[in-house]
Amino acid sequence: MRYSNYYGILAGLIMIAAAAFPWIYIPSVNATVSGFGSETITKFGQPVLMNIYLFVLNVLFFLIPKLWAKRLNPFVGAIGFAWALRNVVLLGMCRGECPERMTNLWIYFIASFVLLIMTLLPDLKTKGNDEKKSANDQATEENAGSFSSSSD
Secondary structure, X not given: OOOHHHHHHXXXXXXXXXXXXXXXXXXXXXXXXXXOXXXXXXXXXXXXXXXXXXXXXXXXXXXXXXHHHHHHHHHHHHHHHHHHHHHHHHHHOOEOEOOEEOHHHHHHHHHHHHHHHHXXXXXXXXXXXXXXXXXXXXXXXXXXXXXXXXXX
């Protein structure tokens, strides 16, 4: 896919932006938890930090036009998606009472999934494909010329 690198980076930025807003609200302790923690004391910590570190690696792998980078990127993206799934399950789980899940938690999760999909669709130009394409173009031009001359 031609713009998969840019879509992947955009999805990662959306994921981090969604982490800055509230994810859940726990009414019993009057706590609002976001990806960067909460103002009151909770056991959740800062669940999005791992995703930020992995996103930096994803951006590097998106920008490096080497085959090894395009092969490592889905691995890093899968770890990031697994961490996002862990955060959704852990924060949304009922512990005596169910927290109120907010839209930003789902935006974060969907953006993480889109980032994973974009890592699977790399935009990589290889020398072998370019040479084959130019050879096919030349053969097509030669065949087109031979068809036009044989019709006379």
